[in-house]
Amino acid sequence: MSLESPNEVVTKALLRLVDVPGLDRPAALITLDNGFDHRKPNTFGPTGLAGLDAAITDALAAEPAFVAVTGKPYIFSVGADLTGLPLIADRDQALEIGRLGHRVFARLRDSAVPTFAFVNGAAMGGGLELALHCHYRTLSAGAAALALPEVFLGLVPGWGGTQLLPNLIGIAGAAQVVIQNPLMQNKMLKPKQAAELGIADALFEPADFLERSLEWAAGVVRGEVEVTRPEVDREMWDGVLYFARKLLDEKLHGAVPSAYRALDLLALAKDANFGTGTAAEDEALADLIFSPELRSGLYSFDLVQRRAKRPAGAPDKALARPVTKVGVVGAGLMASQLALLFVRRLQVPVVLTDLDQARVDKGVAYVHAEIDKLVGKGRLAEGTAAKLRGLVSGSVDKGVFADADFVIEAVFEDLAVKKQVWAELEKIVPAEAVLATNTSSLSVTAMAADLEHPERVVGFHFFNPVAVLPLLEIVRGERTDEATLATAFAVGKELRKSCVLVADAPAFVVNRLLTRFLGEIFAAVDAGTPPEVADTALDPLGLPMRPLALLQLVGPAVAYHVGGTLHAAFPDRFGVSENLRLIAESGQPLLVDDQVNPEVAKLLAVGDTPLTAEQVRQRALDALAEEARLMLDEGVVAEPQDIDLCMILGAGWPFHLGGITPYLDRTGTSERVTGRRFLPPGIATLPA
Numbered sequence: 001m002s003l004e005s006p007n008e009v010v011t012k013a014l015l016r017l018v019d020v021p022g023l024d025r026p027a028a029l030i031t032l033d034n035g036f037d038h039r040k041p042n043t044f045g046p047t048g049l050a051g052l053d054a055a056i057t058d059a060l061a062a063e064p065a066f067v068a069v070t071g072k073p074y075i076f077s078v079g080a081d082l083t084g085l086p087l088i089a090d091r092d093q094a095l096e097i098g099r100l101g102h103r104v105f106a107r108l109r110d111s112a113v114p115t116f117a118f119v120n121g122a123a124m125g126g127g128l129e130l131a132l133h134c135h136y137r138t139l140s141a142g143a144a145a146l147a148l149p150e151v152f153l154g155l156v157p158g159w160g161g162t163q164l165l166p167n168l169i170g171i172a173g174a175a176q177v178v179i180q181n182p183l184m185q186n187k188m189l190k191p192k193q194a195a196e197l198g199i200a201d202a203l204f205e206p207a208d209f210l211e212r213s214l215e216w217a218a219g220v221v222r223g224e225v226e227v228t229r230p231e232v233d234r235e236m237w238d239g240v241l242y243f244a245r246k247l248l249d250e251k252l253h254g255a256v257p258s259a260y261r262a263l264d265l266l267a268l269a270k271d272a273n274f275g276t277g278t279a280a281e282d283e284a285l286a287d288l289i290f291s292p293e294l295r296s297g298l299y300s301f302d303l304v305q306r307r308a309k310r311p312a313g314a315p316d317k318a319l320a321r322p323v324t325k326v327g328v329v330g331a332g333l334m335a336s337q338l339a340l341l342f343v344r345r346l347q348v349p350v351v352l353t354d355l356d357q358a359r360v361d362k363g364v365a366y367v368h369a370e371i372d373k374l375v376g377k378g379r380l381a382e383g384t385a386a387k388l389r390g391l392v393s394g395s396v397d398k399g400v401f402a403d404a405d406f407v408i409e410a411v412f413e414d415l416a417v418k419k420q421v422w423a424e425l426e427k428i429v430p431a432e433a434v435l436a437t438n439t440s441s442l443s444v445t446a447m448a449a450d451l452e453h454p455e456r457v458v459g460f461h462f463f464n465p466v467a468v469l470p471l472l473e474i475v476r477g478e479r480t481d482e483a484t485l486a487t488a489f490a491v492g493k494e495l496r497k498s499c500v501l502v503a504d505a506p507a508f509v510v511n512r513l514l515t516r517f518l519g520e521i522f523a524a525v526d527a528g529t530p531p532e533v534a535d536t537a538l539d540p541l542g543l544p545m546r547p548l549a550l551l552q553l554v555g556p557a558v559a560y561h562v563g564g565t566l567h568a569a570f571p572d573r574f575g576v577s578e579n580l581r582l583i584a585e586s587g588q589p590l591l592v593d594d595q596v597n598p599e600v601a602k603l604l605a606v607g608d609t610p611l612t613a614e615q616v617r618q619r620a621l622d623a624l625a626e627e628a629r630l631m632l633d634e635g636v637v638a639e640p641q642d643i644d645l646c647m648i649l650g651a652g653w654p655f656h657l658g659g660i661t662p663y664l665d666r667t668g669t670s671e672r673v674t675g676r677r678f679l680p681p682g683i684a685t686l687p688a
């Protein structure tokens with residue numbers, strides 16, 4: 001059977017024999033290398049696996065003292081070549097791709113000659129599984145990350161990962177790496193953590209990693225180095241998995257089938273019967289390869305990997321102007337986070353201003369404290385931190401903006417206040433300075449209307465918390481010119497945000513959809529649906545947060561305010577909820593221990609036409625389909641994929657649902673509500 005994939009970038013397995021001091025036979029060193037630099041990491045497709053198989057044969061034929069596998073600079077291997085997956089035609093082929101990986105990797109595990117993985121760089125998915133098949137592992141302290149992220153995409157670590165990892169480091173660590181890290185925390189392991197968990201037997205500095213690894217391996221072969229491993233406690237196996245399943249049920253409500261498959265496989269690993277375990281992995285892979293969740297995961301992956309890096313509609317970057325000093329107007333919640341981000345990523349002077357000295361001082365103190373925290377966590381060197389602290393300053397005198405070439409405002413969400421800020425600043429800043437607004441919902445065009453140079457005003461909409469959410473909606477006002485837009489995109493990229501170009505329409509993309517969605521939840525409550533029924537109605541989707549928790553995070557007053565802007569623009573679709581107003585005005589916390597605060601519940605005005613959870617869910621999804629369609633028809637964004645990217649990166653829309661528009665298509669919602677799909681059938685299945 002041919003498994004070849006036309007898109008495979010083949011990773012070669014290059015064999016060389018190396019003399020190692022103290023051994024009378026050479027070592028066979030296999031280096032994985034696809035011929036590109038680290039930006040195109042090593043992956044395994046069918047041809048690459050066949051090459052590895054051949055290299056292992058040649059290595060063993062040389063009767064070496066040991067066999068070791070390592071990677072190209074910075075990259076060990078990031079796992080399976082995903083481009084081949086959508087081309088798999090039938091179940092037999094799907095089974096075969098699992099078996100092929102197992103068969104080739106098992107040669108390292110079954111070898112009579114000792115085998116080592118010298119994990120010099122990033123090791124993910126199948127790359128880490130290959131290392132797990134080796135008898136011993138060394139790890140570079142400079143490796144970017146180790147992870148088994150498969151369940152996040154809709155797969156399982158099916159080349160031995162679910163069987164070998166728990167039997168190496170114990171079930172608790174394995175459940176963390178296979179389930180919790182990818183699904184709930186989006187986390188990867190740093191080398192030190194991986195070593196502490198017992199994934200690596202030795203950790204060496206990157207400078208002389210290969211030499212040290214070879215020496216260490218020679219010591220192991222000669223019996224001079226003792227390798228200690230964590231004891232695997234089988235007593236706790238069932239208990240750990242019981243709690244892992246409970247956590248999955250609570251957080252995702254059954255929405256991610258791959259995670260449940262992974263749990264079943266981890267359970268099977270308790271008997272350490274690899275024959276049974278690997279056969280079950282093959283079956284799981286074959287099932288999941290054809291699941292809508294994997295297709296969705298691949299679609300999301302492609303958006304985040306490729307579209308986010310080359311934003312649709314971004315102007316020629318040659319037009320961008322250099323930014324050498326940044327002014328931040330406001331020193332509140334958003335402004336102080338923005339000051340931190342700008343100074344950290346651009347490393348240019350950043351100056352904050354606000355209405356009084358106390359607020360300015362608070363903003364600057366916040367930035368300093370956050371820099372200290374980064375140093376404490378080892379994410380910033382003290383030397384850099386000192387430099388960054390020196391670059392941040394504040395003043396109540398807006399005169400300090402006289403030489404700023406990029407000014408961003410994050411003052412109160414009030415058009416009159418923002419217009420006044422810009423009118424005042426236009427007299428101070430240089431003629432070419434870009435004026436960016438972090439408004440959540442106001443018109444960029446209106447804000448610029450009375451300025452002498454409205455063409456240099458652009459929307460720069462970040463999401464709270466700024467350090468966590470990767471999205472930046474860049475808003476083109478009616479008069480924003482290309483140089484301003486190009487500068488905004490260049491700055492966004494330097495800030496390491498994923499930029500999406502949006503038109504100047506009320507509340508742009510994410511806030512408009514979230515407000516419409518919350519509007520349906522509140523309409524249900526206003527009608528008499530118990531808040532807990534409305535709040536849990538979307539649980540089967542496995543969204544990262546329930547609606548009321550989202551509202552609490554955004555702040556009921558802010559949500560009410562944005563709702564008001566949208567109501568003014570689109571009164572037919574954005575109602576004003578009486579209950580949301582009551583909650584916003586009460587100023588009380590909405591949730592206590594994840595439950596509706598009884599004090600708040602008492603305030604709610606309840607109608608007499610309650611809906612069922614299913615009705616609430618359908619109305620909310622119908623509303624999203626209608627709103628997304630209108631946004632495309634109005635040209636708020638160019639394509640459905642941009643809406644998906646915004647919702648994934650700005651609102652945490654889950655990967656496993658594969659973007660909001662394919663989900664609405666797949667469930668038939670878009671056709672029922674708007675008469676047509678967002679994407680042609682099939683588009684959400686190919687990573688292209």
Ligand SMILES: NC(=O)c1ccc[n+]([C@@H]2O[C@H](COP(=O)([O-])OP(=O)(O)OC[C@H]3O[C@@H](n4cnc5c(N)ncnc54)[C@H](O)[C@@H]3O)[C@@H](O)[C@H]2O)c1
Pocket residue numbers: 329330331332333334335353354355359409410411412413414417421438439440441461462463464554558
């Ligand atoms: N809070 C969020 O989650 C969020 C997210 C994205 C965007 N935004 C937007 O960011 C902006 C700021 O929101 P925030 O939550 O940081 O508000 P905030 O109330 O925490 O901060 C606003 C700050 O602006 C200052 N200010 C007001 N008028 C000023 C003036 N004329 N000159 C200088 N400073 C002035 C205030 O004193 C205050 O410190 C708003 O436009 C908001 O819509 C907020």
